[in-house]
Amino acid sequence: MVKVNMNQEVVEVAGADFLGYQETEMLGQQLEMIIPDRHRAGHHGGFNNFHNTGIKKILGTWLPLPAVTKSGEEKNVNLVLTEEKGEDGSRHIIAFMK
Numbered sequence: 001m002v003k004v005n006m007n008q009e010v011v012e013v014a015g016a017d018f019l020g021y022q023e024t025e026m027l028g029q030q031l032e033m034i035i036p037d038r039h040r041a042g043h044h045g046g047f048n049n050f051h052n053t054g055i056k057k058i059l060g061t062w063l064p065l066p067a068v069t070k071s072g073e074e075k076n077v078n079l080v081l082t083e084e085k086g087e088d089g090s091r092h093i094i095a096f097m098k
Contacts, residue, residue: 005091005092006090019067025070080096
């Protein structure tokens with residue numbers, strides 16, 4: 001599980017060893033550390049569109065995607081995204097991976 005804020009910074013993580021990381025290595029880092037280069041532009045476009053419009057095109061849908069491990073290799077994962085809204089108005093995106 002990886003939780004990011006609207007700046008795409010990792011604010012919470014569980015099971016980081018799934019991708020070869022220690023949890024402390026991911027906290028505070030940009031999410032793109034686990035997104036392959038060829039998918040980053042599309043990811044940023046979709047994330048920014050969601051952030052600006054609130055339109056949830058892929059939330060709640062399991063997606064087969066590659067993720068980058070600590071060693072730099074790609075690992076095929078299935079992930080589902082969900083949104084979390086805080087009482088203070090903050091918004092986070094949580095990715096559950098398997």
